[in-house]
Each structure stands twice: as C-alpha cells, then as structure tokens.
Amino acid sequence: MTARTLPVRRSTTNAVLSRESDHWESNAACRGTDGDAFFSESKPGIARARGVCRRCPVLVECLENQQAMDGNSYQWGVGGGLSAAQRRALVMEAALGNHPNLVLARLLVSPRWSRRVRDLGSSRGSLAGIVDGLREKGLMVDVVTVRVAVWWLGGDGSRMVRGTHWRRQLRDHLDTVITLREKGASYSDIALYLGLPPKESGARALSELMLSVTAELEMAA
Known part of the structure; x- marks a missing residue:
C-alpha cells in the first residue's frame, strides 16, 4: 500500500482516480480496503496491514513507489509490505551502498522458497546464515535482499545474531x-x-x- 493506492476518501489519493486499467495500481490488493488500517501504530494493526500486502501481486512496484515518495521526509504507515521503521532501515542500507534486489526478494517469499527461508532463519540464526544457506542451493542473494524477504514474511530481519544479547x-x-x-x-x-x-x-x-x-x-x- 502507498498513498497512491489508498481509498478515494483520503485526501492523498488523487492518483487512485486514474482509469488506466493497465497501471500496476489497479492490481493492488489494498484497493477498496480501509486506508486507515495502513496507518495503525499498534503491532496487531501493522501486522494486519502487512498481511494484505503479502498477498499483493504488485508488491515490488508498490514498495519502489513508496520509497520514492518517502524521500527524506517523515515516514509513516505500512507501504509496500514494510512498516515505516523498516523502510527507514532501508534508507540506512542505501547510505551504506546496500540496495535490495526486490524482484529476487519477491521470489524468496513465493511458495517455492518461503519455507526454506524460514527454516534457515530458525536454524542459522542470522541474515548472513540465511544468505549462506540459499547460496548453497545455488541462489545468489545478498543480505539486504534477504532482509526484505524476511520482513515480507513477517520476521524481524534484525542484523543481530540470535542467541546473543x-x-x-x-x-x-x-x-x-x-x-x-x-x-x-x-x-x-x-x-x-x-x-x-x-x-x-x-x-x-x-x-x-x-x-x-x-x-x-x-x-x-
């Protein structure tokens, strides 16, 4: 979800009035839903909004659009399947020269790969461990791409290693x-x-x- 795909009743949704049926926004899973739900500050509310995003067929396009709209301004609400805090973390990743391959991240949340990602997260305890496990299977990924996939799957995607404070x-x-x-x-x-x-x-x-x-x-x- 981005401000461009919110229901028409919100003041930030002028683009929703577009009638171009071939535009990615017309396929967004959040169209017709309660836009306020994407701006909840509670953990359950954020989780529900991200659940809508997770099944969205245009998740990649939405996140790219949301990142372009965020810029350096205050970031709020769920957009592109990520919370405001997660999108801000991606700004820090970019400052370090780390840019996710969102198409590959989307592949990692597909039925073919999502269970493997979760299992590696449980067994190896870190983003780097997941990367190593996926590379052993022939999938060339990097940490920030895996991080986005873990976020999309509902994980915390911390750069800390689990098991040590x-x-x-x-x-x-x-x-x-x-x-x-x-x-x-x-x-x-x-x-x-x-x-x-x-x-x-x-x-x-x-x-x-x-x-x-x-x-x-x-x-x-």
Whole structure:
C-alpha cells in the first residue's frame, strides 16, 4: 500500500482516480480496503496491514513507489509490505551502498522458497546464515535482499545474531555505526538499521557506545 493506492476518501489519493486499467495500481490488493488500517501504530494493526500486502501481486512496484515518495521526509504507515521503521532501515542500507534486489526478494517469499527461508532463519540464526544457506542451493542473494524477504514474511530481519544479547554485539558493528554517523544518521536511525529492540533503548545504547569509544581513544592518546 502507498498513498497512491489508498481509498478515494483520503485526501492523498488523487492518483487512485486514474482509469488506466493497465497501471500496476489497479492490481493492488489494498484497493477498496480501509486506508486507515495502513496507518495503525499498534503491532496487531501493522501486522494486519502487512498481511494484505503479502498477498499483493504488485508488491515490488508498490514498495519502489513508496520509497520514492518517502524521500527524506517523515515516514509513516505500512507501504509496500514494510512498516515505516523498516523502510527507514532501508534508507540506512542505501547510505551504506546496500540496495535490495526486490524482484529476487519477491521470489524468496513465493511458495517455492518461503519455507526454506524460514527454516534457515530458525536454524542459522542470522541474515548472513540465511544468505549462506540459499547460496548453497545455488541462489545468489545478498543480505539486504534477504532482509526484505524476511520482513515480507513477517520476521524481524534484525542484523543481530540470535542467541546473543544485542548489547553484546554492538561493538561488532562499530565501524558501521561510525560510518552512518559520519553520513549524518541519528542514533535512532542506526538503531532501526541494526534492528535494535526497542528503538529508544537501542539509540541510547549506541550513544553510550560512542561515548565509551571516544573516552578510550582519549585515554590512549
């Protein structure tokens, strides 16, 4: 769902009035549904909206359109099968030069591959582990593509390795944190990129990490 596919009654839906039946929007699964449902801030509401997106035949086109509309503005609601936080995490991925292959990600949520992705997530405990498992099966994927697929399948898609508390893993991502800070990213945005739960404590932990690193460097100087 994007603002372009919301029901006509919302003020942001002028494009829905288009009568071009061959346009991707005419095939969107959310057409005719309650647009307000895609702007719920509750976890059950977000899950229901994403459930509609998951079965949408134009999921890739919708997410591409939603990303173009998001830009650097405040992001809100479910669009293209992703929550606002997940789309913001993709902005951080792009800042690092990581761009998902959405067509391939869509393949990974198809009946042929979705169970394999879930099973690998359970057995290997990380996005990198899923990537390795899929490559062993001959499917050349990267982490950010798999991350989008995991999100579409309802997983958390965190860059943390399951089984170890996320705070203990922060120093493993120190170089990435420093790079994103140099690019102007806030601690909240970096927390979204890493998938730290919840956002507020994650951002605080990142700030504390950087203060600690700075203090260590000053002592070593």
